[in-house]
Amino acid sequence: MALTDALFTGTSGLKSLGHGMSVVGDNVANLNTTAFKGARVTFQDVMAQSINTASGSGQLGRGATVQALYPTFGQGSFESTASPTDLAIAGNGFFMVKEPGSTGNVFYTRDGQFTVDKNGYLVNPAGFRVQGWQIDENTGDITGAITDIRIDRTSSPVATSKIDVITNLDAREELESIIVNLNGDVDDGNTVNTTFVIRDVNGVDHKIYVELTYNATLNKWDYTFRENGPSGAVLAQGTGVTSTRATLQLPDTKENVIIDWSALTHTSSPDSLSAPGREGRVEISLSGGANDYLQNDTWVYRDFTVKDANGTDRNLRIWLYYDSGDSRWDYYVVENPTTPAPADPTGEGGTILAQGTNVADTSAWFFLDGTTQMVTIDWSQVPTSGTGTAVTTLADTEYPLQEIPTLFDRWDARNETPLASTEYTYRTTLTIYDSLGTPHEITIYYDTTTRDNTYEFLVTCNPSEDQRDFVRDTDPMQWTTEEGNITVTREVQSGNTFAQSKRGVLMYGRLAFDNQGNVKVFYETYRLDANTGAPVRIINTSGVPVADPTDGFEATGANGYPLLIADFLGIDLVDNRPAGSEQDQGANAKALQQIELNFGYYYKDSWRSESVRTTQYATSNSTIFYDQNGFGPGSLESLSVDTDGVITGHYSNGRVIPLWMVALANFNAPERLDKVGGNLFRETTGSGPPITGKPRTNGLGSIAPNSLEQSNVDLGEQFVKMIIFQRGFQADARIITVTDTMLDELINLKR
Known part of the structure; x- marks a missing residue:
């Protein structure tokens, strides 16, 4: 019946509009819900019913229903x-x-x-x-896959791997000077000469031959300074000069050395000339004829004395063995040797200062027992073949040594103050961290040198905090290398005192500045071998990083800055390890702390400057900037x-x-x-x-x-929809009440 259909049609409207009002109610209820996305409801008519009409078949709607209900994802405020x-x-x-x-x-x-x-x-x-x-x-x-975000509440310590120190070094500072004061006596018209050794800042020995002639009538002098003896290259020369002082320049380092002979006397005493200083170079030669040579494949020795810095004669002996099969040397240097000498060095009862096996070099170095006084011994003048007789007798010559004291030489960790304030012109200090997050102070000292526009620097830590392997070894200076199928060993048993005195030294080097006050080159830069304590050259005299430093680490770091090696944790390295690769020092060597030192210059084919850099301007010494990339916990x-x-x-x-x-x-x-x-x-x-x-x-x-x-619900829009839904609901309700009245009239027809 049509009236019944009208009731159901009105009911569908009430139901749909009720859902619509529910949507409005939900939207309004979530007006303050964070990020709430309001919903939108739409309606559709219900499938129509076909009915017969005068003009044919027609369709009668059956009401409304909800078509769709979707959230709206518009941006909220x-x-x-x-x-x-x-x-x-x-x-x-x-x-x-x-x-x-x-x-x-x-x-x-x-x-x-x-x-x-x-x-x-x-x-x-x-x-x-x-x-x-x-x-x-x-x-x-980003790393890995998407996973739960978990915030670390603690920050692990990070070991320092780069130090940035930018300073200005005063260009007005006076240069260091080296003065060699000669002693002796020379009469009128006579010529005197002497030879001594100057050890330059690179540790290279230069034999300087000095010849002086005095003219008493004019009170004038003739002088000649040569390198390597009377026939060597002339370093400086003068004729008829009144001054008793002249300057020579070392050929490699260009350091100026002043020779002063004002203390010479003019008496009837025998003419003489000598230079002061301890004896630091010994040359071994063959005592024989011009064509004689050293007897091969047998031990030979030579006793000699060296005067130390206190003027005490130290009794020494060198043993040499030349192996004709592989053309290599074995040697021993002994202090206070056994008397009479044994058949070979294995029977020595004295103190072994240094020894080597299968070495190709004809020189060695050692320290006088219990001191830091290094002595170079050279036997390059000993022939191993000739047309004369094979002899076993050696001769020796000792030379007084004039050393150019550097910051490295002056540092002595055995003193309460390792470097006195009078020994440098400027210092700066910063704090770095080891892998455990422990802070350590690093101090960098600067000083002028004997070269114009050149400063030296020394990087140090507190000696008591330095735990590198060599400070804990009884005999730290030991090397083993493989040269082809030959094993070469070297030991400097006398190096313990030196190693202890250099505890805390991390790097030493020099900076040469140009006329604009910028560094043009690093040169002769060293660090100490963490295993042996011996200086390891990482930048040569030309300012080029060494391709394969003897401690097995790179000369410069990943950023091109000079690399120093520190150890504050006491990492044990392999004793008697082969030199030449990091792995040779044992797996623990990888744990040594490698730190790049940035003065504002890095090496890439040549030394290049950064925008902020160390300078040498005519203003006071100062630290412009410093930083480091380590952290504590x-x-x-x-x-x-x-x-x-x-x-x-x-x-x-x-x-x-x-x-x-x-x-x-x-x-x-x-x-x-x-x-x-x-x-x-x-x-x-x-x-x-x-x-x-x-x-x-x-x-x-x-x-x-x-x-x-915030919620993206628009309250005004919701109120408008509420009104529309309300009016629609009222109208649908009226349909039902009117239909009910019509049904009532229909029922009353029987009356």
Whole structure:
């Protein structure tokens, strides 16, 4: 019956409009719900019923029903908050949160009300864990797969690997001077001469031959200074001069040395000339005829004495053995040797100062027992073949030594103050860290040299904190190398005192400046071998880094700065290790702390300057800037998030570490996501799978930190819809009441 159909049609309208009013009510109720997305309801008519009409078949509507109910994902406004972990998405995308303990129960939300829980996880109010990528601290790139974001509340210590020290060194400082005061006596018209050794700042010995002639009538002098004897190259020369002082320049280092003979007397005594200083160079020669040679394959020895710095004669003996089969030498240097001499050095009862086996060199160095006084011994003048007789007798010549004291020489860790304040022109100190986060002071000393526009520098630590292997070994200076199929060994048993005195020295070198006050070259730069304590050259006299330093580490670091090696932890290295590679020192050598020293210059084919650099200007010595990249342990103080979703930790030790990147997801049909409450959505077949990515990529929005997205419900729009739904509901209700009246009239027809 048509009237009954009218009742059902009106009822469908009431039902549909009731759903519409429910949608409005839900939208209004969530007006202040964070990131709430208001829903939109649409209606459709119900399939019509066919009826007969005068003009033919017609269709009669059966009412209305809900057509669709979708959330609207329009952008909500942002509310600023004080929490750095309150995040909002400006644009498309959803945060991903995962239920703890589940394997795949991932939900999606626009609500960024996140906090860090007791376990360090970034969670939403329901305790679901926010998903993201961990960031590699060194590269800044994301690593691994998307996983739970967990904030480290502590910052691990980081060992210092680079020191930046930028200074100005006063160009007005006076140069160091080397004066050799000669002694002796010379009469009128006579010529005197002497030979002594100058050990330059590179440790190279130069034999200087001095010849003087005195003219008493004119009180004038003729002088000649030569290198390597009477027939050597002339270094300086003068005729008829009244001055008793002249200057020579060393050929390699260009250092100026002043020779002063003002103390010479003019009496009837025998003519003589000598230079002061301890004896620091010994030359061994063959005592025989011009064509004689050393007898091969047998031990020979020579006793000699060396005068030390106190003027005491030290009794020494050198043993030499030349192997004619491989053309190599064995040698021993002994102090206070056995008397009479034994058949070979194995029977010696004295103190062995140095020894070597299968060496190709014809020189060695050692220290006088219990001192830091280095002596060079050279037997290059001993022939091993000839047309004369094979002899076993050796001769010796000792030369007084004039040393150019450097910062390295002056440092003595055995003293309470290793380097007196009068020994340098400037110093600067900064703090670095070892791998455990322990702080250590590094002090860099600077001083002028005997060369114009050249400064020397010494990098040191507190000697008591220096735990390199050589400071703990009884006999630190031991080397073993393989040269083809021959094993070469060297030992300087007398080097212990020297090693102890240099405890705390990390690097020594020199800086040459140009006329604009900029460093033009590093040269003659050394560090100490962590295993032996011996100086290791890393930059040569030409300013070129050494290709293969003898301690097995690179001369410069990854950034091109000179590399020093430190050890504050007491790492044990292999004794008697082969030199030449880092692995040869044992696996523990990799744990030694390698630190680049940046003065504002790096090596790349040549020394190049950076924008901020060490200079030599005519102004006071000063530290312009210093820094280092190590850190001690620290605790988390605060977090910050940038627009790319990178969560950065700020720690009490000063570290600022990028920790995580928040992951975002989007869907091809986000309107088809399933609402599960708690401002969460779940993936459905209709929505399609999530498309994940970094913020601000692939159409995903950016992150707004310290912000929360508000509901996108428009209250005015909802009130308008409420009125429309109300009026529609009233009209549908009127349909039902009118139809009821009509049915009542129909029932009353029987009366």
